[in-house]
Amino acid sequence: MFLGTYAPRLDDKSRLVLPARFREQLAAGLVITKGQERCLCVWPEAEFRAVTEQLRQAPVTSKAARDYMRVLFAGATDEVPDKQGRITVPQPLREYAGLTRDCAVIGANNRVEIWDAAAWESYLAAQEESFAALSQEVLPGIV
Template sequence: MFLGTHPLRLDDKGRLFLPAKYREELSGGLVITKGQERCLYVFPTAEFERITDALAGAPVTARSVRAYGRVFFASASDEVPDKSGRITVPPPLRAYAGLTRDCVVIGANTRLEIWDASAWESYLQAEEESFAEISEEVLPGIL
């Protein structure tokens, strides 16, 4: 389970350090791909394989399944962190998420998300106001 908010910096070569608390879990490999709202999703390899299996079971005759799978897999990049816990974010993914220097890595349960720091702040400001209201819809009877 990935939790928390971790401010990080992208270096001139497009690399960033993974949050220290998750380096061991991700040391064997991970997959970075496009996420919603112009962030990047970072999945441990095993979680990406689980999602791949689930999508393989979806009907290929459904246009939305084909469209989502094309973008999701075509933009995916498998990475292995170096000994220091750094990963390289490929240029097309950096461009998609608008990543320049200041980034935020957030824990999102089974994945990490990489955001441009200012984009994350804007998103958080816009969504925090509705956070309490949507709990009834997202987690009915649980919280």
């Protein structure tokens, strides 16, 4: 499980140092792809395979499923972090997420998300009030 928020920076070679707490879970390999709200999703390779298997169950006749899979897989790249826990974020993915230098790396349960730091702060500020209001509706029985 991935938890927390971290503030690494992209270096001059477009590398990002993964938070130390995430490195062991991602050391064997990972997949980076486009996420919703203009962030990047980083999946442990095994978890991405599980998601892929679930998506294979979607009917090929579903336009929404086809569209989602095309964007998800066409933008995906696989990486293995180096010994310092760095990954290279390809140019098309940096452009998609608006990444320049300051990033926010957040734990999102079974994946990691990479955001432009300012975009994350803006998103978080906009969502915090509705988060408090929706918690009971999203997770029945959770206060």
